Amino acid sequence: MNVLVAICLGLAMGAVFGIALEKSRVFEPGAIVSQMQLRTFLMLKIFLTAVITGLVVLAVLQGIWGVKMYPKALIWQADIVGGLLLGVGISIAGACPGTVLAQIGAGYRDAWFTVAGGIFGAMTFGYLEPTLRPFLLSGGPGKLTLDQLAFVPFWVLALAVATVLVGVLVALERSQPWRENVGPDVDGLAAPASQRSDASIKLSTGSA
Amino acid sequence: MTIAAHMAALADASIGKMDYFAKHMYGAKNLWVAMVIGIVLGAFVSMKASGADRQIISPVWKRAVNLDTLSGRAPMAFAGGFIMVLGARIADGCTTGHGISGVAQLAVGSMVAVAAMFVGAIATALMMKRV
Numbered sequence: 001m002n003v004l005v006a007i008c009l010g011l012a013m014g015a016v017f018g019i020a021l022e023k024s025r026v027f028e029p030g031a032i033v034s035q036m037q038l039r040t041f042l043m044l045k046i047f048l049t050a051v052i053t054g055l056v057v058l059a060v061l062q063g064i065w066g067v068k069m070y071p072k073a074l075i076w077q078a079d080i081v082g083g084l085l086l087g088v089g090i091s092i093a094g095a096c097p098g099t100v101l102a103q104i105g106a107g108y109r110d111a112w113f114t115v116a117g118g119i120f121g122a123m124t125f126g127y128l129e130p131t132l133r134p135f136l137l138s139g140g141p142g143k144l145t146l147d148q149l150a151f152v153p154f155w156v157l158a159l160a161v162a163t164v165l166v167g168v169l170v171a172l173e174r175s176q177p178w179r180e181n182v183g184p185d186v187d188g189l190a191a192p193a194s195q196r197s198d199a200s201i202k203l204s205t206g207s208a
Numbered sequence: 209m210t211i212a213a214h215m216a217a218l219a220d221a222s223i224g225k226m227d228y229f230a231k232h233m234y235g236a237k238n239l240w241v242a243m244v245i246g247i248v249l250g251a252f253v254s255m256k257a258s259g260a261d262r263q264i265i266s267p268v269w270k271r272a273v274n275l276d277t278l279s280g281r282a283p284m285a286f287a288g289g290f291i292m293v294l295g296a297r298i299a300d301g302c303t304t305g306h307g308i309s310g311v312a313q314l315a316v317g318s319m320v321a322v323a324a325m326f327v328g329a330i331a332t333a334l335m336m337k338r339v
Contacts, residue, residue: 014246082299087328
């Protein structure tokens, strides 16, 4: 790909992602921390929406045009250890590696330190990688997908999973409307438990 | 990763010979670096367009860990970023790569990584004060 085309395409893809992260409020540390304390479910809703969209788009692309997929390999230790660390970092940073960039755009200054820590983490991994590879980053059954395990075409299972997730999404939205999730200052921070209405207290105890 | 590799290369000239760094330094990575800039710009424009403004740090940190200054929050943000990206590199993907792209391809490895991510994040967040 031509360098100029690559840069323009990257900027355009990033801008769409950045606008979506900002408008959905999912970049807010308040939304992330309160999701992980199971008080609000805004992040999960946005996440599921993105997954459902991905499933439907890929089902169409794969079912009609047979596009090639690029699933990552299943490596149990790497996925579990890496996933746990990633999660711990997400709660401490109040961001994930994509939303931290939106935090910078939105004006949160601590996000620059998160990025600096992240660059340092990537650098550290670069040095550790040869040591970790034999026991942490290799082995496992390789690229394994649910449709292979179930012996059904990808697009069929993708649409089925998308349908189930739509149901989950509707149930989440019914139990906690998004306006309640974004909070009075639209910063993803719902009112403290002491100031909440009876309805939302009931919800938060019910969900926790 | 590309940015990290080039920064490490400034300090350590032998780095281009290490496989993992080299893979990320000499491929066609312009797209991804441009995308990083695009996310920042997109969020900035989106925030300005709605006439909103943010404080220096999110008010959630006052409630969760009683920090309301940038200097108090900065070391925590740095540590969080470090652990987060180290984990993402070990799992070979983050919330977007495993969570959205991976799960949407029905990849089992991505579902395992996402489940582990939520377990780690929930356990950590529950150690903070209720927000």
